[in-house]
Amino acid sequence: MTSQVKTIGLFSFSMSVKQRYDRRDIRRLNAVSVLNQLRTNGPMSRAMIAASLGLTRATVSNIVKDLLQVSVVSETEYNERGTGRPGLLLNLNPDCGSMIAVDVNLDHFAVVLTNVGQDILWRDRSPLLRNAAPDQVMERVVKLVEHAVKLSAKRNLRCYGICVAWAGLVDRDRGELAYGPTSGWEHVPLKRHWESRFKVPVYVENEAHAGAIGVHHFGPRPGVRNLVYLSLGVGLGAGVYVDGVLLRGKQGFAGQVGHTHFLDNGVRCGCGKQGCWVTEIGASGIERKLTAAGFTIPGKVNSSVDWVDLIFEQAQAGNPKVLLVLREVGSQLGAGAALLVQTFNPSMIVIGGRLGRAMQLVQPQIESAILSETLPYMIEPLEVIVSPSGEDHIQGCIATVFDSIMKNPPLTGE
Amino acid sequence: MTSQVKTIGLFSFSMSVKQRYDRRDIRRLNAVSVLNQLRTNGPMSRAMIAASLGLTRATVSNIVKDLLQVSVVSETEYNERGTGRPGLLLNLNPDCGSMIAVDVNLDHFAVVLTNVGQDILWRDRSPLLRNAAPDQVMERVVKLVEHAVKLSAKRNLRCYGICVAWAGLVDRDRGELAYGPTSGWEHVPLKRHWESRFKVPVYVENEAHAGAIGVHHFGPRPGVRNLVYLSLGVGLGAGVYVDGVLLRGKQGFAGQVGHTHFLDNGVRCGCGKQGCWVTEIGASGIERKLTAAGFTIPGKVNSSVDWVDLIFEQAQAGNPKVLLVLREVGSQLGAGAALLVQTFNPSMIVIGGRLGRAMQLVQPQIESAILSETLPYMIEPLEVIVSPSGEDHIQGCIATVFDSIMKNPPLTGE
DNA sequence: CCTATATGTTTAATAACTAAACAAACTATT
């Protein structure tokens, strides 16, 4: 497998194009297809897999022999129904290894350890003060990750990877935290450091991109090919799938739409411009609006977002000031989202992120704003969803590691 | 070959993912790699290809034998320099077949016949009156295409395909002209009709997408991975490459940004909304502005764009009224383009389409508008270009057919 | 002329597939 650097160019077969193929690649490609069948179509016998893929049973048997040996796949039980010899059902082995997800946000970080079956084995989270020293933050994160790695080892699980979702600009290929407008981190070569420290593959994703991956895999329509995920928090970013592909862009900044122009004479934004979308509906915008409406946030420290739960409760209790503010934010969220709908033509738009939950209360406002600003034929197939989980970033990390196993399973003899 | 809903995604050969692989696929994939080498790295000997791809000379010889037999590749001359036996150089055979490009715009249509070497063998174009009856238009287009097909046959060229760029919504997979807001065409199954009539593969592309493909292949930076192409004419659409992949979207409408909200109390648009971007800088917008500035367009018929050349001359001659209007349009074009830059993070933005040429005169206005509305780290790598060719759509069609040969070359025994 | 070097072809070995035969396990029927 060679990653091609030259201007190969003119073919749009994406980034790394294999140049040279031999028999081993057939095996690998077919093994991937087998795993995908098992993943999407539940437990299956060798014969069922063969029939669905168009391979012979002999071939599938051989591939499965490999996969059993590395215990990525396990035999479960006999198929009962039907005449003839019952098939021995196979499934992905949930306990063939572990995966670690890390979410480093602006006001907290979380670490999750799961098995390959995505059952949570351990998790922990910890708050972060704004303006905390980058080195100290990193030290705390590393400590938790180390704990997860040790737990995995104690259970004799092979750790298939660590994926970090980070609220900043990410150079995914190099595995670097490239630029953090608020965290103070710049060019942190996380992949290199952690891989040499933990001896495990490390992946880095932008926060909103991770959220999109999470919804793409574990959301209400797994595998949805055209999806806009809005991550609403201190910052505002979007992760976008078009035609089943996640957009990253030249610098990994595709879909990072928080600083698009939204209001003609709006508040000046930290980025230097006036009237950015994020200054209206991001955390600081909501705070400003609450204050202007005469609602004081008790015990507020810095520009953290500890007050989300409080606001949510107040709104549910019917506090008119809070409701008024949330409704306005909902409309503005929808108006901005309309642009994204027009631009990306998705079939689903998901509101997530730290503040996403609060938007559940104003979904009508969001939807009507989108409707009024969009061409009818664009929204005909559109679903608007406020993510209930709040775990999209973490789930995206899990999905990233899981995908790496599916796409590049360990095979014998390599 | 089955079309799969979930992303297996070892290959981003777009939507349909192969599930089953055997030895023939190795041959096919390696043949594609060989063609790619020849295409990008000029004439090469078998040994050079083998070295660059990491295949053995024996393998390359076998593949080349196939490709020679179907005459996709031809032997040219001996390599001179260097010691040792000189290699016999190979190249893509420009005369192994023909390709047909069709551009159906709102005010004209054009048909071009080229050989695989992209030399133009024949071309013709014809004006279209607005509101022409769809059936009549189609009949005229078909007549020209038929002529091209016959010319190709007369030269004993195998026609590898016909690609149509069309100013409307396209269902590319089905090969349908799905929805034409102005042409009156709806659900025209062009692929099915023409393929049964001409016995040749038929591809359909949206106009702006075709322009983007054209620039991506034949523009100043062939193979540029992140590109926004703006097609400015009666309508306004964008074709966008992100990470080397052209965005199409759920209904093929990704990047069709003409009807995004641009002005708060703008003119009412044909789409029903107010202040769409296209109503400001599209053909009708420019006409409106010219009239308001006291400049009357002589001999104007309908809302066609015959006046482009006239306006261009007037502006070059220094007509202050025309210049004033063009400068305003340039600024508004830039302001809208800034949104696209923020959203897609491209390294190049190209202004093309029927009216693109006129924008050459106001490039400074476009650039400064983009600059003032975009975050600095977004535009650092950005090139702004006004397409000089005016043939981007046609070139995109040619590239589409050419790519289909490269990705799926005819091989012996199939 | 002989040696060194590089090209392109031939030959044998290998790997992963298919097709077809076979053994195993269960159901249905007589």
Add this chain to the structure above:
DNA sequence: AATAGTTTGTTTAGTTATTAAACATATAGG
């Protein structure tokens, strides 16, 4: 209970595109 019919999973022989290595060919240079 015995037998026929199905379906599964494995085995065996055959095919094919690859690699590695040997070979024939063509040029340069001392």
